[in-house]
Amino acid sequence: MNQKQMLRPATDAATTAAPLANFNTADAVEYLNTLPIAAAVDLLAALPLPRAVKLLEAPELQRAGELVATLPPARAAALLGLMADDRATDIVHELDQDERARLVPLIGAEARQVIQTLLSYPPDTAGALMTTEFVSVPANWTVGQTLQHIREVERTRETVYAIYVLDPASGQLRQVVTMRRLITGLPDESILDVAQVNAPVTVDVAMDQEEVAQLIRRHDLLAIPVVDAGMQMLGIVTVDDILDALIEESTEDAHKFGGMEALEKPYMQIGFLEMLRKRGGWLSVLFLGEMLTASAMQHYEDELARAVVLTLFIPLIMSSGGNSGSQATSLLIRSLALRELRLRDWWKVALRELPTGIVLGTILGSLAMVRIVIWQLGGLHDYGEHWLLLALTVAAALVGIVTFGSLSGSMLPFALKRLGFDPASASAPFVATLVDVTGLVIYFSIAASILHGTLL
Template sequence: MNIGKIETTEHAALTSRLGREHVADIVEFLNGKTAQEATEIVAHMPLQWSVEVLDQPHFRDACEVIEALPQDKAVALLEGMSADRASDVLRWIDAPARGHLRDALNADTRTAIDHLLTYPEGTAGALMTTEFVSVPANWTVKQTLDHIREVEHSRETVYAIFVLDPTTKRLVNTVSLRRLISGVPDAPILSVAHAYAPISVPATMPQEEVARAISKYDFLAVPVVDSTGHMLGIVTVDDVIDAMIEEQTEDVQRMGGMEAIDEPYLAIPFAEMIKKRAGWLCILFVSEMFTASAMQFFSDELEKAIVLALFIPLVMSSGGNSGSQATSLIIRALALQQVRLRDWWRVALRELPTGIVLGGILGIIGVIRITVWQQAGFFDYGDYWKLLAVTIGASLIGIVTFGSLAGSLLPFLLKRLGFDPATASAPFIATLVDVTGIVIYFSVAWLFLHGTIL
């Protein structure tokens, strides 16, 4: 069905059907259309429906729809959307069109959006919305409830009411909607406020810290204040969840050895996919060349004991797997602040015996495997097969231990240098362990097999 050519009756039927759907389902439906089709559908929706759809962070083509709509329609939608979502949409529209839309907005909306655009991405200021309910500290419960009824339609959320000093306008306390409803109408608003001082976050706080504060205090919204204690806005739990899902997605992609992408897999252009993946793949490939160089260095040993080559994939992959495990654990622990940079030595002391034990377990399995194959006649490893088994077991202990140490400490190093620890991707760790693992493997082999098959 070509949405761009739908007749008026078809538009009415489609609008009627979508009107019975939840806004999240409408967004999912629109995400399955092209940007042009989505624009046509949104253009024929009632204004309030369109605003709700565009307010959803998961609506993929919000920027394209706003840019393609007639200016008066686009401006009406931006003014109806929450300020933080409108600022996110405007942020990614090209400069000339963004300027025209901004200038056409009413003064209040323009000021709110300009204010939000000044904060860097990934901070509380960039996440917050300026649409919250605040009342003076000298109001009563009844006055506050009446005020909520008047302004509810223009506020993103009424999870909490923020009580301000009548004179200085600084944040004094917060009142949950539940406590407000249960309060005596003529009682002062502060009588139903929390007994403790208000908990707030600065506008420059990273979004990970904001999420941690919301989780710690079980908030649905946390106030954002400036250095003087005046409220700038609120960060809601749903905005934090959306931001953290996006952040976690980027981290997972980086750990997989590629640049982060911000589009659904099937929507990424082929050239963009190649661009995102080729860079890291080339870096890892060049790094693996050091593995080849290391093996060339030990080429004489390989010629004398070709049987050693049979176990190279086994011992190398074990070290890489151990390193990837440690990297994943430490990156997660750093993100949750379960460990800090100063704890690197504690992590090292923990991973050292862990690596030895894990390597010992794998070494025992390796020794058993060689013994069974030799005794059962599946393969003849030669007269010195017992020394070979010991070599494999000892190599696995050394390589797995090194992999665990390297995988756990590299995120600390990257964080200290100012890089994202997620850059310590599993492929990168695997490559590092491959190179050093070759050296460890043949060094152990020379130690145990020198004078026999070497």
């Protein structure tokens, strides 16, 4: 017990736990999330172990690692030992090295061994997500024996909706039986008689969690077995665990796509300095990129001096290219994440985005020409005697820049994935910065060709 806990006044456990008496688990978790850390720890310490375990197992509980680390070590170890293996592993993963060294040895031997095994698997893989608490029975059992076994172990298993049938001699996975098939079978029937006909769908411990999610979705499963090369059952990944993992990954991708590092905590729990660190780095990189835009404009300083009217359309040109690039990037990142596309499909995407960019650029270029014509003929602005050539320049530039934006925005996620980076790192601000610089070059190059001998 640390010094803060020793100084904390002793209170009656029932009184401390009273605020949660009429709350279900979801409401209790929401209430705990609103409390200061010390008050939340007091509540968890006062609750009966089964109730405290349910709250800690809820993925929606914030600061779970901090709560466990602040609890008295014996209480924290007892809770971790009673929790579902995968959730306990997640919480231990949040602890720093000193806290792990203090708490893990206090956990029961069996639970400790499982947690240490799960911690050894790389993050975002089936091994890191799986739980070892599943129902398995020998292939020579009957339906009645299996149902009796489920009654005995139900409270200690993550799910009982799928029963895994193992070879009694080798322990290899032979079949899977759903609860629906089981309860409709006769007690004396063999468990294999009510098992599914097709071979069980399995995954390897190293499979990426997104691929696991695709298999669960494709085969409409509530859980999928994780096996080794010899078809020995190592654990299962349940649909709720994969959903939680994908939601977390989607949140990280959303942060990256906004041009910042992913936040590991809710917004209001991020400290001021940490928030600066998460956002400042990417902003600095983007700022340095935008400095290239200033350099490009300096390069065309003479052209700008002779045809100041060109500057009126620079924001229009730059934003259109950035928008088209951001659109393409958003589409491709999502398609890659859903496995709708593979790296080898890059050329198909390029062939699709090229005409798409040309048509989109033509649409925007036509709108720009109409705008210039209306403003000129309506007396809203005088673009000079060569206003038709100016309109043609802006239209042609938009075709080129939107086409380039679509192509570069669609190819960047492929390039990042090929180099081993997360495609979500191709953030909208990053793509916009890239297109800004090249857009200016395209704009002034086209202007120099069309306006040569007139404005330039």
